[in-house]
Amino acid sequence: MKGRIILGLASGLLILGCGIPEEQYNAKLKEIDNLKAQLQDANGANQKANEEIQVLKSENQRLAQRLTELGEDVNKLMGEKSSLKNDLDEAKRVAEELKRKQEQQQARLAIFRNMLAKFKEMIDSGKLKVKIVRGRMVVELSSNILFPSGSNKLTDEGKTALGQVAAVLATIPDRDFQVAGHTDNVPIKNDRFRSNWELSTARAVTVVDFLQQAGVTPVHLSAAGYAEYQPAADNGSEAGKMQNRRIEIILMPNLDELPDLSGLESEVGK
Numbered sequence: 001m002k003g004r005i006i007l008g009l010a011s012g013l014l015i016l017g018c019g020i021p022e023e024q025y026n027a028k029l030k031e032i033d034n035l036k037a038q039l040q041d042a043n044g045a046n047q048k049a050n051e052e053i054q055v056l057k058s059e060n061q062r063l064a065q066r067l068t069e070l071g072e073d074v075n076k077l078m079g080e081k082s083s084l085k086n087d088l089d090e091a092k093r094v095a096e097e098l099k100r101k102q103e104q105q106q107a108r109l110a111i112f113r114n115m116l117a118k119f120k121e122m123i124d125s126g127k128l129k130v131k132i133v134r135g136r137m138v139v140e141l142s143s144n145i146l147f148p149s150g151s152n153k154l155t156d157e158g159k160t161a162l163g164q165v166a167a168v169l170a171t172i173p174d175r176d177f178q179v180a181g182h183t184d185n186v187p188i189k190n191d192r193f194r195s196n197w198e199l200s201t202a203r204a205v206t207v208v209d210f211l212q213q214a215g216v217t218p219v220h221l222s223a224a225g226y227a228e229y230q231p232a233a234d235n236g237s238e239a240g241k242m243q244n245r246r247i248e249i250i251l252m253p254n255l256d257e258l259p260d261l262s263g264l265e266s267e268v269g270k
Contacts, residue, residue, distance in 0.1 A: 111172060112137050112251075116268065118168045127161045130268045136250055139165060140232075143183075143203065143245040150190050152202040154210060162207060165249065166214030176252040178222045179204045179211070184241035185228040201225025207247055 115130075119139070122128045129140040146158035154162070169177060181200030193199040204223035212218045233240035 113267075115168055115172070118171075119165075122161065122164055128165070132265050132268060133250075136253065138251075139249040141165070141247045141249075142242070143181075143247060144242060146207070146247055147203060150188060150193070150199070152199065152206045154206060159210065162210050163214055166211045166216050169211065169249070170215040170217075172251075174220075174254070176220045176222065176254075177211075177216070178224055178250045178252055179207045180230075180248040180250060181207075181223075181225045182230060182232070182244055182246050182248065183228050184244040185231070185235040186241065196227035197225055199225075200227050203247060207249075 115137070116123075119128065119130055123130060127141065127145060131138050131140065141158075141161060145161060146154055148155065181202070181204035183196040183200050185196075188194070188196055188199050193202065201223065202225070204225055208218075208221045208223045211221060228235070228244065231240075231244045232246065233243040235241050235244060
């Protein structure tokens with residue numbers, strides 16, 4: 001617009017020619033120069049404004065990118081926070097479970113230590129042994145005390161010993177007991193039992209019957225015969241054979257526990 005004004009003024013001056021006074025002519029020229037300067041300033045300002053607009057656009061893009069990155073960082077941090085919370089919750093659950101198991105273990109150990117104390121007199125007299133086998137407490141009685149040779153009929157001494165054992169077992173609630181019969185490797189030589197399998201099993205059943213009659217809950221009792229196939233000692237000597245002729249009463253673990261009784265091994269011996 002200003003350019004058209006300047007051109008118009010210049011055309012007017014040319015048309016008027018010498019008919020315009022010099023003073024007025026000079027004023028018009030000055031006005032033209034001023035308008036040119038204003039036009040130049042306006043063009044410069046416009047260029048500067050365009051440059052500033054480009055700078056602002058670049059900054060705007062940078063800020064937009066940064067906001068996007070920050071948003072991603074926030075989402076990532078929130079995910080990490082959630083993961084850490086889950087890890088913490090899992091660690092707490094594991095710690096609580098470990099504490100519960102430790103408390104159960106201590107309670108079981110207390111029961112078994114109490115049993116050891118009650119069996120102490122019989123252990124000292126040689127009527128029975130208490131040992132830890134594969135993480136289970138085992139009460140072992142010699143068949144030589146309980147039964148005559150080749151028989152499953154209890155002796156009077158055997159009945160007395162089993163009566164004392166039953167009194168202790170009856171005080172332990174919610175615990176299964178397996179009675180296991182064992183023999184030496186000498187084949188049985190009578191008409192009643194055809195093999196050591198039958199003899200060892202019959203003796204185990206006899207003990208189970210006695211324990212039931214003595215007050216041990218029958219639902220917690222079972223019987224098994226192992227013949228000569230789980231020896232406690234070498235059958236090459238009479239002393240070894242005597243050790244192998246035995247009845248074991250095994251305290252079975254409950255389904256929700258696998259008791260570690262290794263801490264009692266030093267107390268009961270090997």
